[in-house]
Amino acid sequence: xxxxxIKKLKRELPLNLMILPGFIFIxxxxxxxxAGIIIAFQRFIPAKRLFGDQQWVGLKNFKYVMSLxxxxxxxxxxxxxxxxxxxxxxxxxxxxxxxLNEMKHVLLKRSIQTAIYLPHFLSWVVLxxxxxxxxxxxxxxxxxxxxxLGLNSIFFLGDNKWFPYTMILTDTWKxxxxxxxxxxxxxxxxxxxxxxxxxxxxxxxxxxxxxISLPGIQMVIVLLMVLSLGNLLNAGFDxxxxxxxxxxxxxxxxxxxxxxxxxxxxxxxxxATAVGLFKSVIALILVSTSxxxxxxxxxxxxx
Amino acid sequence: xxxxxxxxxxxxxxxxxxLTTGFISACSSNSPEKQTNAPTQSPANNSSTxxxxxxxxxxxxxxxxxxxxxxxxxxxxxDVDNDTQDNIIPKTPGETIEDNRWLKAFxxxxxxxxxxxxxxxxGDAYTQKMNVTLTSGDLPDMLRVTPAQMKxxxxxxxxxxxxxxxxxxxxxxxxxxxxxxxxxxxxxAEVNGKIMGIGKADVYGDGVYLWIRKDWxxxxxLPEPTSLQDVLKISEAFTTQDPDGNKVNDTYGLALTxxxxxxxxxxxxxxxxxxxxxxxxxxxxxxxxxxxxxLPEVKESLKALSEMYKAGQLDKEFGVKDGxxxxxSVAAGKIGIDFGAQWNPMYPLISNYQNxxxxxxxxxxxxxxxxxxxxxxQRFQADxxxxxxxxxxxxxxxxKMFNLHVELNWGKTGDFDYYYMPAAxxxxxxxxxxxxxxxxxxxxIRAFQEIxxxxxxxxxxxxxxxxxxxxxxxxxxxxxxxxxxxxxxxxGAEGVYRHGVNYMDNERFMYEKFAGPPTExxxxxxxxxxxLEKETFVKIxxxxxxxxxxxxxxxxxxxxxxxxxxxxxxxxxATTK
Numbered sequence: 108x109x110x111x112x113i114k115k116l117k118r119e120l121p122l123n124l125m126i127l128p129g130f131i132f133i134x135x136x137x138x139x140x141x142a143g144i145i146i147a148f149q150r151f152i153p154a155k156r157l158f159g160d161q162q163w164v165g166l167k168n169f170k171y172v173m174s175l176x177x178x179x180x181x182x183x184x185x186x187x188x189x190x191x192x193x194x195x196x197x198x199x200x201x202x203x204x205x206x207l208n209e210m211k212h213v214l215l216k217r218s219i220q221t222a223i224y225l226p227h228f229l230s231w232v233v234l235x236x237x238x239x240x241x242x243x244x245x246x247x248x249x250x251x252x253x254x255x256l257g258l259n260s261i262f263f264l265g266d267n268k269w270f271p272y273t274m275i276l277t278d279t280w281k282x283x284x285x286x287x288x289x290x291x292x293x294x295x296x297x298x299x300x301x302x303x304x305x306x307x308x309x310x311x312x313x314x315x316x317x318x319i320s321l322p323g324i325q326m327v328i329v330l331l332m333v334l335s336l337g338n339l340l341n342a343g344f345d346x347x348x349x350x351x352x353x354x355x356x357x358x359x360x361x362x363x364x365x366x367x368x369x370x371x372x373x374x375x376x377x378x379a380t381a382v383g384l385f386k387s388v389i390a391l392i393l394v395s396t397s398x399x400x401x402x403x404x405x406x407x408x409x410x
Numbered sequence: 411x412x413x414x415x416x417x418x419x420x421x422x423x424x425x426x427x428x429l430t431t432g433f434i435s436a437c438s439s440n441s442p443e444k445q446t447n448a449p450t451q452s453p454a455n456n457s458s459t460x461x462x463x464x465x466x467x468x469x470x471x472x473x474x475x476x477x478x479x480x481x482x483x484x485x486x487x488x489d490v491d492n493d494t495q496d497n498i499i500p501k502t503p504g505e506t507i508e509d510n511r512w513l514k515a516f517x518x519x520x521x522x523x524x525x526x527x528x529x530x531x532x533g534d535a536y537t538q539k540m541n542v543t544l545t546s547g548d549l550p551d552m553l554r555v556t557p558a559q560m561k562x563x564x565x566x567x568x569x570x571x572x573x574x575x576x577x578x579x580x581x582x583x584x585x586x587x588x589x590x591x592x593x594x595x596x597x598x599a600e601v602n603g604k605i606m607g608i609g610k611a612d613v614y615g616d617g618v619y620l621w622i623r624k625d626w627x628x629x630x631x632l633p634e635p636t637s638l639q640d641v642l643k644i645s646e647a648f649t650t651q652d653p654d655g656n657k658v659n660d661t662y663g664l665a666l667t668x669x670x671x672x673x674x675x676x677x678x679x680x681x682x683x684x685x686x687x688x689x690x691x692x693x694x695x696x697x698x699x700x701x702x703x704x705l706p707e708v709k710e711s712l713k714a715l716s717e718m719y720k721a722g723q724l725d726k727e728f729g730v731k732d733g734x735x736x737x738x739s740v741a742a743g744k745i746g747i748d749f750g751a752q753w754n755p756m757y758p759l760i761s762n763y764q765n766x767x768x769x770x771x772x773x774x775x776x777x778x779x780x781x782x783x784x785x786x787x788q789r790f791q792a793d794x795x796x797x798x799x800x801x802x803x804x805x806x807x808x809x810k811m812f813n814l815h816v817e818l819n820w821g822k823t824g825d826f827d828y829y830y831m832p833a834a835x836x837x838x839x840x841x842x843x844x845x846x847x848x849x850x851x852x853x854x855i856r857a858f859q860e861i862x863x864x865x866x867x868x869x870x871x872x873x874x875x876x877x878x879x880x881x882x883x884x885x886x887x888x889x890x891x892x893x894x895x896x897x898x899x900x901x902g903a904e905g906v907y908r909h910g911v912n913y914m915d916n917e918r919f920m921y922e923k924f925a926g927p928p929t930e931x932x933x934x935x936x937x938x939x940x941x942l943e944k945e946t947f948v949k950i951x952x953x954x955x956x957x958x959x960x961x962x963x964x965x966x967x968x969x970x971x972x973x974x975x976x977x978x979x980x981x982x983x984a985t986t987k
Contacts (some may be wrong), residue, residue, distance in 0.1 A: 243727055265729050351945075354954070
C-alpha cells in the first residue's frame with residue numbers, strides 16, 4: 108500500500124511541482140496580506156508600522172463608515188448596479204453562445220466571436236473617454252441617431268435616471284465576449300450523437316437547445332453563477348471612476364469610488380480596510396450559500 | 411460575464427500590496443532589525459527624551475554654508491517628473507539623477523553626499539511608495555512627505571524638531587524667501603509650536619488671471635473688460651455672434667470643468683469678481699475663519715453661472731468633462747474665456763494657437779461687479795514638507811542644502827546659467843536635479859520687471875539669470891519658433907505679468923488663512939464635504955437644482971462635519987496669532 112503511494116507520488120511529482128508556484132503565489136498574495144485585516148480595527152498610522160504601537164479602536168471604523176451621510180444610498184447603488192451586471196453578465200453570453208453555436212458559416216462565426224471578445228482587452232481609462240464622446244448629448248453618435256428618429260437627446264452620463272443603466276450596459280458590452288467563449292467551449296464538448304438522436308426523434312432546433320444544449324452546459328453555468336455571486340458588491344471601480352461626475356454621485360457613487368475618495372485621497376487606511384473587509388465578508392457569505400444551494404439542487408460541487 | 415480577477419478592485423489590490431510589503435518586512439525584521447537599527451541612531455537619542463538641545467554640527471559653528479570636514483552621507487528619496495525624464499536628462503549628457511551638477515555642488519561646497527534609497531515618478535506613486543517606506547520602519551535620513559504624513563510622524567515622535575536649526579542655519583536670503591507671502595508659509599509646518607518640516611516657499615502661487623481671445627474681441631468690436639459685467643457681455647457675444655465665423659452656433663463663453671476649481675479653466679477668478687472665495691478658508695472680517703464656499707457671495711456667483719448655462723454660454727456637458735476634455739474644446743477653438751494662472755498659455759491655450767495661428771489669447775487682471783478691485787484668490791496648497799528622521803546626526807544639513815540651492819541660483823556667488831536653466835543645455839530646468847528646490851513666489855514677476863525695464867531702455871545686454879533665459883525664449887518666438895508662443899504671452903510687452911506687477915505692488919491677493927495640517931475632522935470628512943459641495947454647485951449651475959438649494963447645502967455642510975472642522979480650524983488660527 109505504502110509502496111503504491113510512493114510510486115504514485117513519484118509519477119505525479121512533476122504535476123505537483125507545477126502547481127507549487129501558484130500555491131506559493133496564493134499564500135503570499137492572498138493569505139499573508141490577510142494579517143492586514145487588523146488595520147480595520149485600528150486608527151492606523153503608517154509611520155508606526157503594521158505591528159507597531161497602533162491605537163486600537165474596535166469597531167469605530169465600521170461605525171464611522173455607516174454613519175456617513177449617503178452610506179445607505181451608496182450601498183444600494185453598489186448592490187443595484189452590481190446585481191444587474193451579474194444577471195446580464197450571465198444571460199447575455201449564454202444567449203449569444205447558443206445563437207453562435209447554431210451558425211453554420213464557420214468564418215463568420217469566428218469573426219463575430221473575435222470581434223465581441225476584443226473590448227475585453229481595452230482599459231476603462233480609454234473606453235471612458237470614448238464613451239463620453241459617443242454618448243454626448245450634443246454631438247455624440249448615439250444621440251444624433253436618437254434625434255434622427257425624432258427622439259430627444261439623453262444625457263446618459265449626466266442624468267441620474269440613466270447613469271446606472273449606462274454603466275450596466277457598457278460593462279456587459281465590454282465583457283460578454285469573454286463569457287461567450289467559455290460557453291462556446293462547453294457547447295463543443297456536448298456529444299454530437301445526442302443531437303442526431305434528437306433529430307431522429309423529431310426534435311426541432313428549439314427543442315434541441317432546451318433539452319440538449321442547455322443541460323449540457325448546465326455545470327458551467329452553475330459554476331460561473333456561483334463565482335459571480337461573489338461580485339455582488341463589486342460594481343466596477345475602473346469603469347465608474349472613469350465615467351462618473353459630481354452630477355451622478357446620487358445614482359452612481361459606489362463603495363469602491365467612495366473608499367477611494369475617503370481612503371486613499373484622505374489617507375484613512377483604517378476606514379478603507381474596514382470597508383474592504385465588510386465587502387469580503389459579504390462576498391464570502393454569498394459564495395458559500397450559493398455553493399451550498401448549487402450542491403443541494405443541482406448536485407454540483409467544485410471541491 | 412463579470413470578471414473574477416481582482417482587476418476591478420484596484421484599491422483593494424493596492425492596499426493589500428502595501429500591506430504585503432509592510433507585513434513581509436515587518437516579519438523579517440521582528441528580531442534582527444531592532445539590533446541593526448540601533449547603531450545607526452546616535453546614542454544620545456535612543457530614548458525619546460532629552461532632544462531639546464540641538465546637536466553639535468560637525469564643523470562646530472552655525473555657518474549657513476559651513477562645509478563638513480568628513481563627508482556626510484545623507485539618504486534621500488525622490489520623485490522624477492516627466493520634464494526631467496524627457497527633457498532634462500536627454501539635454502544634459504553625462505548627468506543622471508544620481509550623478510549631476512547639483513549633487514556635485516553639495517559634495518564640493520558642503521561636504522554632503524546625497525544618495526537615494528529609491529526614485530519613482532511624480533504624483534500618487536511617490537505618496538504610495540512613501541507610505542510603504544514609512545510602514546517598513548526603515549526611514550531615509552531626509553524625507554519629503556505630505557502634510558498628513560508629517561503630522562503623523564511628528565505625533566509618533568519619529569522626526570526632528572527643526573526650529574533651532576532653522577533659526578541658526580537659515581541664510582538671510584532663505585529667511586527672506588520664506589517671509590515673502592506671510593509667516594504662514596513657515597508656520598504651517600508647526601506641530602505643537604515646533605517647526606517639524608520645511609515646505610515650499612512659493613506655496614500660494616502668484617495670481618489668478620482672466621484670459622480672453624483678443625482676436626475674437628477685435629472681430630466683434632468689443633472693448634477689453636474692465637468689470638465683470640463686461641465679461642458677461644463678452645461671454646454672451648462669444649456664444650451668439652459666431653466669433654469663429656463658421657456660420658455654426660458652436661462656441662461657448664467661459665471654460666469650466668466638472669471639478670469647478672483649478673489652475674486652468676477654473677472658476678475661482680469668476681467667483682472673485684463677486685468677492686466670493688469658495689474652496690478656501692478666509693477671515694470673515696471678525697477674526698474668525700470660515701469656509702468660503704458657504705458665504706452668500708457664492709450664491710450670487712452661482713446665480714450668474716446658472717443664467718449663463720441656461721443661455722448656452724457654458725458647455726452643456728461640462729458636468730462630465732475633466733480638465734483634459736475641456737482642454738480639447740479650447741484647442742478646437744470653441745471657447746473664448748478662461749480663468750487661470752499665469753502659465754495657462756503653456757497649457758492649455760497653446761494648443762489652440764497650434765490649430766489656429768489667429769488665436770490670440772491675452773491675459774487681464776481679475777475684474778469685479780462693483781468697481782472694488784477683485785482680489786486674486788491664493789489657496790494654500792502645501793502638498794509636501796521636508797522632514798528629518800529622528801536621530802539623524804546632522805539635521806541642520808537640510809537647511810544648509812536649502813541655503814545652497816537659493817545661493818547658487820539667485821545669490822551673489824551663484825551661477826544661474828549653470829544651475830537653473832543653462833542656455834548651454836537648451837534652457838532646460840536643471841535645478842530639478844537638486845533634491846530640495848525652494849524658490850521665490852514672486853521671482854517670475856520680478857524677472858518680468860527686469861525684462862520690462864530692459865524693453866523700456868531698449869538694452870537687453872544687461873539682462874542676467876532667469877530674465878535673460880526668458881528673454882531668449884521670447885526672442886526665439888519672434889524669430890519663428892512657434893513652440894515658444896507662451897513666453898511673450900506671459901513676459902512680453904502685452905504679457906499677463908503687467909497685471910502681476912499690479913497684484914504684487916498693491917497686495918491684491920486673498921491668501922487662504924488656514925495653513926496647518928489637516929485637522930482631525932477634516933481628515934475624516936473632507937472628501938464627503940467636497941462631494942456635497944461639487945454635487946450641489948454643479949447641479950445649481952446646470953439648472954438641475956434650484957438656486958435655493960445653496961442654503962440647504964450650507965446647512966448640510968455644517969451638519970455633516972463642517973461645524974467641527976470650523977471649530978478646529980479656528981483653534982489652529984488662534985495659536986498662530
